[in-house]
Amino acid sequence: MTQELTELGRFAEPSMYILVALSDGPKHGYAIMTDVEAISGAPLGPGTLYGALARLERRGLIEALEPDERRRPYRLTALGATTLRVQLEGLAGFARTGLGRLKETRT
């Protein structure tokens, strides 16, 4: 079972980036923010970050770990990892289809 990220509305895209940021291990808010900005090349506002984190946590895609002072790390859950994999595979399929059609048009 996976969750549809599209139901998160304007938080769908940042949520996807956050899941990718957490895919190589737990990170706290600031680390997630800088990683997302590096991946996407666009700034991620703190309000959007925490709006997305709250939604992902509520849906069981990520979980909060014990805080270290004011830094609370988050990690991907099994459901989150599966959901991310399905989303990325969908995107990969979409990219393959698009690239294949472009190739056909050129030839």
Next chain:
Amino acid sequence: MSRLVSLYPARWRARYGDELLGLLMERPPSRLDRLDLIRGAFDARLHPGLAGPGEPAPIDPRAARHRRAGIVTLVGAGLWLGGMVVAINGPVVHDSWGTYREGAAALPLIIMATALLAFGIAGTAERLPSGAWLGRVGALAAGAGFLLWSLAPWVMATGAVGALGFTLLGVSAIRSGQWPAWALAPGLMAILAVPLALSGVLPISSTFGIDGQFVVFGSFVVIWLVVARPLLSPSAAFQPATS
């Protein structure tokens, strides 16, 4: 920064507020980040369930009471100014006391305004630390003194008791962090204007004529505002008692 985080609902702050503040300390927010936080706070208020299934953060019943006291005190400020407007439009009287403006029609408004101030004073006293007994005595003197003075404004002694009590309350409120350090000054300046005007040091009569007394008394409105402001502000230093 904490002001931006305070825009979020209490339950949300209880869950994410601390780490968000930590993040903002690590990366001070840009102008766009501030807008993003305001938008995020709006979103959190639209979706209260986001902060988790837990019980809503406990709300100290005194906090709501203090807020009401602040609102009531602000209404009192309006009534006080209204009283001055009524007084300043009263008839001019010439009798054995001299020429003056009869302001008796304003008395009901003035009494009501002072009674409402007593709520703010009581709220301020309740927020003082448990050991601040002098501040509480001051609050009692301020509330009673001002109210008695409003019933008979020509009896200056009651006003003086109120002023002394207000000073003691203000010092305690400043020491406990409830009032900012400057908060006592405007009220005391307004009160001190009475003896200064009566002694002729302040040229109130020559400037405003027979309406001078109402100009001086009108400035007393800062007392209401100084008392109301911290009661309305959630960020004012108020630590609910843990016992």
